Amino acid sequence: MSMQQVPSHRRVVVGVDTHKYVHVAVAIDELGTILDSRSFVADAGGYTQLIEWAAAFGGKLTFGIEGTGSYGAGLAGAVRRRGIGALEVVRTDRRDRRLRGKSDTLDAENAAKAVLAGLATAVPKSHDGVVEMIRQIKVAKDIAVKARTAAMISLKQVIVNAPDDLRQELQHLSRMALINRCASLRPGKVTTITASTKHTLRAIARRWQQLNAEISEHEKLLKELTSQAAPGLTEAFAVGPDTAAEMLIVAGDNPERVRSEAAFARLCGVAPVPASSGMTTRHRLNRGGHRQANAALYRVVIVRMQHHEPTKAYVARRSAEGKTKAEIIRCLKRLLARELWAAMRPIRDARNELQQAA
Known part of the structure; x- marks a missing residue:
């Protein structure tokens, strides 16, 4: 399909179906006529080629991009830095795909038509400031919290099945007392069930301590960044x-x-x-x-x-x-x-x- 020029006063909408390695773009005019469709590599060079290809149509340009919080984040940022309008498009629902079929070009066309019809109005997040730093640290903290919780659950499960003497010694301790006690266990040479249980408990307890220290560091950073961004x-x-x-x-x-x-x-x-x-x-x-x-x-x-x-x-x-x-x-x-x-x-x-x- 050859490229068509559009008068400068008319609108051109470019819908983009984003993927990890390749982005597929379809350009339509304000009447819904398909002007061209192409695929571009999902990297900085590909973003530049895609934007220049879209700008070559002339007209008032707008992008409708799927997945601006994931695979489309890089393209959305490149479009914004060029001063071109970009809107986030929600992926087509499964019912529509069953009725009309599924392909990358169809998805890109649907994205463009959603912008043209006024169904896509959300401006993508910019992902280029202190809030993005906060989000990344929050992700790291949440993962560590889940791992710490899993470690505590595993520790208590091991204690339930521990030899009687060891179980009776540990099962009534409070959480921090239990962690400190298990972290200080000395299993010695692992030749008995008791020694192997102590080895396991010590490993899990020390993992919990490491995760707890990591979480504290994340919380310190979050406090500094949130106070800097919005003290109110x-x-x-x-x-x-x-x-x-x-x-x-x-x-x-x-x-x-x-x-x-x-x-x-x-x-x-x-x-x-x-x-x-x-x-x-x-x-x-x-x-x-x-x-x-x-x-x-x-x-x-x-x-x-x-x-x-x-x-x-x-x-x-x-x-x-x-x-x-x-x-x-x-x-x-x-x-x-x-x-x-x-x-x-x-x-x-x-x-x-x-x-x-x-």
């Missing part, structure tokens, strides 16, 4: 570095892409949506959004319900009105999202000033 977040009651990190990760390094406080609440999965039918009028929570951010909001709300006087007064008032505990928690999560969005205002203002200066 960590000053809120019961909001620690972990919760602040989750909120910043949701907003991204370019929080101006989130257009309103209501949009931020929806990203966090705490925006109610209508669920009415017939004579029944009600709402339910939007189950979309960032699950980790939603869980972080829940943890903060639970702590505030126990230790925060204004929250305790709110719970008492809403309970008197006949609200259930689940309904009250839903309301509190929504209010908390509003509070934390306001605390991130300095970041948004700084980004806006930077863009205006540029």
Whole structure:
């Protein structure tokens, strides 16, 4: 298929189906006519070739990119640095693929048409600032926490099946006392079941200690970075570095892409949506959004319900009105999202000033 030129006043949309090694792009005009389709290597050189190929059509150029948080992140960054508009496209659902078929070119065409139809409106995260640093450290910490939990479970399971004398010595100890005791065991030469059990317990306990030290280092870094990025977040009651990190990760390094406080609440999965039918009028929570951010909001709300006087007064008032505990928690999560969005205002203002200066 040969390339076609488009008048400068007309719109050109390039849909991109991203993969690990190759990106497939399809260009369409504002009438939905396919102009050309090509494949490009998924590296810096390929990104440059793809952008130059798209720019050669003329017209007002917009990219619709799938997977901007994974394989498409590099291309989205390259497009943004060239000053070209880019939107994130959700992959086609399975039902549509069964009806229309599946190929990389079809997926790229669908991405372009989603932008043209106004179905894709989300601006991709930039992944180029302190929030991306926070996200990476949070990933490392979460992996270490899971491994530490697994180590403790394994340690206790070994103790359950340990020889009687060793089991009776260890099973009543508190967590830290158990870790320290097992880490200091001296199995000697492994010639008996007791010696092999001690060897195993010591290995697991020392692994737990190493992971615990690693987690502490991650937490220290998260505290420094979140305080640097948004000091107002960590000053809120019961909001620690972990919760602040989750909120910043949701907003991204370019929080101006989130257009309103209501949009931020929806990203966090705490925006109610209508669920009415017939004579029944009600709402339910939007189950979309960032699950980790939603869980972080829940943890903060639970702590505030126990230790925060204004929250305790709110719970008492809403309970008197006949609200259930689940309904009250839903309301509190929504209010908390509003509070934390306001605390991130300095970041948004700084980004806006930077863009205006540029």
